[in-house]
Amino acid sequence: MRYEQKITLKNGKEALLRNGSGADGTEVCEVFNATHAETDYLLTYPDENSFTPEEESEYLEKKTESPNEIEIVAFVDGKVAGTAGIEQVGSKDKLSHRAEFGIGILKEYWGLGLGEALTKACIQCAKDAGYAQLELNVVAENAAAISLYKKLGFVEFGRNPRGFKSRISGYQELIYMLLEL
Numbered sequence: 001m002r003y004e005q006k007i008t009l010k011n012g013k014e015a016l017l018r019n020g021s022g023a024d025g026t027e028v029c030e031v032f033n034a035t036h037a038e039t040d041y042l043l044t045y046p047d048e049n050s051f052t053p054e055e056e057s058e059y060l061e062k063k064t065e066s067p068n069e070i071e072i073v074a075f076v077d078g079k080v081a082g083t084a085g086i087e088q089v090g091s092k093d094k095l096s097h098r099a100e101f102g103i104g105i106l107k108e109y110w111g112l113g114l115g116e117a118l119t120k121a122c123i124q125c126a127k128d129a130g131y132a133q134l135e136l137n138v139v140a141e142n143a144a145a146i147s148l149y150k151k152l153g154f155v156e157f158g159r160n161p162r163g164f165k166s167r168i169s170g171y172q173e174l175i176y177m178l179l180e181l
């Protein structure tokens, strides 16, 4: 899918949100590793990221050519500040109405309105792709993310008390949330 929008951040700077391209592969890979090292709330550790920059480029291009999936890259001052995307839960008929959402922003850009803008962009793309609901899971201690999701209308539909096992903090409870589109 394709998407492009410019927004003004809370610090007055402009951010560009657009679908990823092959040329973004190396930087997106670096930012993926950095965001996953900065927080213990994401699924993978940087050493578990099996994507090379070339594979990341292919992944981004595939998403852009997809009719119902997208990876949106946020640029501030021409540099990648974070990414967010939607992915179909499954291609079988009975699952094709469901999409999953994921987001990661570099710490230096937190609190500027980027998370909200990226999430809204993904919600719009999920609607455009014809999904009936957008889903996510979030670590129960991740107050900032939960607040963002609730603000945009996501509701909790369940919990997994031992959803993640963190190398640092042990078991982490996962909250499952969805947004009806």
Ligand SMILES: CC(C)(COP(=O)(O)OP(=O)(O)OC[C@H]1O[C@@H](n2cnc3c(N)ncnc32)[C@H](O)[C@@H]1OP(=O)(O)O)[C@@H](O)C(=O)NCCC(=O)NCCS
Binding pocket: 035, 039, 041, 042, 103, 104, 105, 106, 109, 110, 111, 112, 113, 114, 115, 116, 117, 136, 137, 138, 139, 142, 143, 144, 145, 147, 148, 149, 151
């Ligand atoms: C969670 C995350 C996406 C939020 O992005 P952000 O750009 O900092 O958020 P925004 O500035 O757009 O804020 C939007 C809303 O999020 C919530 N929020 C953001 N930071 C918050 C904080 N420190 N405490 C509480 N709520 C917060 C608020 O509801 C805020 O709305 P408001 O400005 O009206 O109060 C970002 O912190 C991040 O990438 N974290 C690391 C990765 C991660 O946790 N991903 C989610 C995995 S489920």
